[in-house]
Amino acid sequence: MIVAGSDSQALAGALARETGDTLAVAEYDRFPDGELLVEIPDLTDTTPDRAVIVAGTLSAEAHVELLQLQDAVREAGASEVVTVLPYMGYSRQDAAFKAGQPISARAVARAVSTGTDRVVLVTPHEPAIADFFDVPVDIVDAAPRLAAPLPGDLADPLFLAPDEGAIDLAETVKRAYGAGTTDYFEKERDYDTGEVTVTPSAAPVEDRDVVLVDDIVATGSTMSESIAVLNDRGAGRVIVTCVHALLARNARSKLSAAGVAGIYATDTVERDVSAVSAAPSVAAVL
Template identity: 70%
Template sequence: MILPGSASQALAAALADATDEPLATVEYQTFPDGELLVSVDALAEETPERAVVVASTVTSDAHLELLQLQDAAREAGVDEVVTVVPYMGYARQDSAFKAGQPVSARAVAAAVSSGTDRVVLVNPHEEAIAEFFDVPCDTVDAASVLADPLPPKLADPLFLSPDSGAIALAETVRDAYGTGDVDYFEKERDYDTGDVEVSPSDAGVEGRDVVLVDDIIATGSTMSESIDVLHERGVGGVFVTCVHPLLAANARTKLASAGVDGLYGTDTIERDVSTVSVANMLAETL
């Protein structure tokens, strides 16, 4: 049985179709004091052998929903609980950046581990995050599906990652697309002002269609700066792809103002740009 968090209802439905498992209807309630309660009537009517919680933790409330869904399954006597976290919040704080700070990813992983038998993540910001879980944790690389919504005939395409560490992501999208070069942006930070200057490391971009590939777009600041640089250098078209389209605050406005010809993400975070689904990849892992 698939148990969806409120932020992952479309993906949960797609996963139910892909796995041929029943999809439970979950009621989400908020009390006047701000406390949350999830209710799964289907668990009162039937106790499945396995419950698959599908919940992107895009907010702190979504984290709590996930924990409650796990506990509801346990309370119903489900033999196996699998927790799919398509997008894991707090994952970018995978170390204490200064004294007195927590390792938030570790704290979240410990909480999730307490109510499940297995965890599945999609493109965590750092692979090492999987080691924080106290139960078996699998990671799914969904980057290849980002090639699907791209125009079929890009002009001499160049696939760019935000830095050298993420170039494998761009290579995966390029390989799935079938043609093109791969490069990455070099970043130079002015530690006095905090400004970041970005530029492609080697490849020329004039007249070429460029596909920017990232695991997550949060505020869109660095991405929009990258797009500005590309336009200054006479790029053809600019297409932005990411696994996790968080698009916080005014990120959409920043990207639109910078000038993009297409913006595509997956349904790990459900936005209007979530044009491709990771459901089939998750089904294979489950």
């Protein structure tokens, strides 16, 4: 049985189709005082051998909802609970940057571990966060899925990572696409101000289609600056592709104003740019 968190309904449905498992229809409500209430009516007359909960935790409330879903399937007698985290909130807070700060990724991982037998993480920003969980963890790379929705007529494509840390993602998408070269921007972040400076790579871009590849696009600030630089240097189409399209606040406007030609992402975060599903990648480890 597959159970969806409210932020991951499309991915859960795709995963059910991929695996042939039953998709339970959960209901999400609130008590008058604002507390969350999650209910899975399909469990009334059913005791699943295995329950696979698919729940991106994009907010603090989504974390609570996930814990409730885990408890509901346990209460129904599920002998095995697998938790799929398409996107794990707080995962980028994987270290204490100042004295007195928590390691939030660790705190969240420990909480999730209490209600599950196994966790599946989809393209985490830092794979090392798997060590924070108290249960076995499988890491799934959904980046190869990003090649499918790209235009088939890219001109001498350059798959460009916004920093050196994302070059493996760019290489993965390039291999899946079957053509092109890879490179990366130099990126420096001022941790006091939060300002990011992007320095162009040495790769020639004039009249070439450029695919900017990253695991997460959150505020869009780095991507929009990269797009503007590439357009100034005479690039052809500049396309953004990522696994997790958070697109917080005015990120879409930033990217559009910078001249992006297209945005493609997976359904780990359900947005209108979710052009391909991560379900086949997840199904492979279930």
